[in-house]
Amino acid sequence: MLRATVQTTEPRLSMTKRTGFHVVSRVLCLLPLMSWTLGCASAELQATSGHVPVLLGPVACIGCKPGAAGPAQDRPFDAEVATTITGIFGQSTLISSIQGGSIGEVADSSVGDLCTGEIRLDSIKASVFHIETFVYSRASYYIGARGHAVTVPGGVCGLRLYPSVEAPSGRVSP
Amino acid sequence: MRIASSPFPLLGCLLATSLGCAGARVSVTAHTAKYPVSFSGAIRDRGGVLHATPTLQKVGGFVAARTSVGLAYSTISLPGTWDVSEEINRQVQAAGGEAVINFRLAVTGSCAALNNFFLLNALPLWPGCAPLEASGDIVVRAGVPRD
Numbered sequence: 001m002l003r004a005t006v007q008t009t010e011p012r013l014s015m016t017k018r019t020g021f022h023v024v025s026r027v028l029c030l031l032p033l034m035s036w037t038l039g040c041a042s043a044e045l046q047a048t049s050g051h052v053p054v055l056l057g058p059v060a061c062i063g064c065k066p067g068a069a070g071p072a073q074d075r076p077f078d079a080e081v082a083t084t085i086t087g088i089f090g091q092s093t094l095i096s097s098i099q100g101g102s103i104g105e106v107a108d109s110s111v112g113d114l115c116t117g118e119i120r121l122d123s124i125k126a127s128v129f130h131i132e133t134f135v136y137s138r139a140s141y142y143i144g145a146r147g148h149a150v151t152v153p154g155g156v157c158g159l160r161l162y163p164s165v166e167a168p169s170g171r172v173s174p
Numbered sequence: 175m176r177i178a179s180s181p182f183p184l185l186g187c188l189l190a191t192s193l194g195c196a197g198a199r200v201s202v203t204a205h206t207a208k209y210p211v212s213f214s215g216a217i218r219d220r221g222g223v224l225h226a227t228p229t230l231q232k233v234g235g236f237v238a239a240r241t242s243v244g245l246a247y248s249t250i251s252l253p254g255t256w257d258v259s260e261e262i263n264r265q266v267q268a269a270g271g272e273a274v275i276n277f278r279l280a281v282t283g284s285c286a287a288l289n290n291f292f293l294l295n296a297l298p299l300w301p302g303c304a305p306l307e308a309s310g311d312i313v314v315r316a317g318v319p320r321d
Contacts, residue, residue: 048276058204158225
C-alpha cells in the first residue's frame with residue numbers, strides 16, 4: 001500500500017513541477033508585455049492653437065514687473081488633458097480626452113474679445129497613476145489647469161494675429 | 175481534492191486578485207519667474223499690444239524636466255511641487271530672451287516600468303513616479319529695442 005502511494009505521488013509531483021514552471025514562465029512573459037502596452041502614453045498640456053495669451057506665473061507681459069496687480073477676473077477657466085490606457089492580458093485600449101479639442105481653443109472661447117482677453121493660470125496639477133491586477137491594468141496620465149479669464153484694459157491686437165486674422169467665431173477685428 | 179491540494183490554483187487566485195497601484199501627483203508653478211510664460215503663441219507687451227509669431231523672433235528653446243517620486247500609492251509625492259521659475263529665469267536670461275511662448279507641459283510614460291511593476295506595486299512603500307517635461311520657445315520682439 002505504501003509502495004502504491006509512492007508510485008502515484010511521484011508522477012503527480014513532477015507533473016506539478018512542470019505545470020508550475022509553465023505558469024511562472026507565462027507570468028514572467030506577461031509582466032513586461034503589460035508594462036510595454038501601458039508605457040507608451042503621455043498627456044501634454046499646450047495651447048499653441050490659441051490666439052490669446054495663456055499665462056503661467058506672476059509676469060503678465062513683456063517688460064511687466066512680477067506680481068503687478070492684474071485686471072479683474074472675468075470668469076473661471078478650467079481645462080484638462082488626460083490619456084488613459086486600459087489593458088486586459090496585453091490587449092490595450094487607448095482613451096484620450098482633451099477638453100474642447102485643445103486648451104488653446106478653450107482659452108479663445110473663454111474670453112470675450114481675442115484682442116483684449118487673456119487667461120491667467122492659478123494652478124496646474126499633473127499626475128500619473130497605474131493600477132493593475134493580473135488580468136486588468138489601467139494607466140492614467142492627467143494634467144489639469146485652472147485659472148481665470150481677464151480683460152486687459154487697453155489691450156489691442158498687434159500687426160497681425162497669427163496664424164491669420166481668421167479667428168474662431170469671427171470675433172477678431174484686426 | 176486534487177485541486178485543493180495543489181498550490182497553483184491558490185497562486186492563480188492570488189495573482190488574479192492582487193491589486194497593485196503606483197504613481198505620483200505634482201503641482202507645477204512658476205511663482206518666481208521674471209519673464210512672462212504663455213502656453214499659446216501670443217504674449218502682450220507693457221502697452222497691452224498683443225504679439226504673436228509675426229512680431230516675435232525665436233532666440234532659443236526652453237527645455238526642463240523633473241521626475242517626482244510617489245509613495246503610499248501616490249498619496250505622498252516628493253517633491254509635490256515643481257517650480258519651473260529657476261529654469262525659466264536661467265534659460266531665458268542665457269538666450270537673451272524676453273518671454274517664453276508655446277509653453278508645453280507633458281507627463282510621459284517613462285516611469286511605466288516602475289509604476290507597473292506587478293505585485294511589488296501592491297506594497298505601499300513601492301515608489302511610483304511622474305516624469306514631467308516642459309518645453310517652449312524663448313522669444314524677443316522683432317525689431318523692438320529692449321526695455
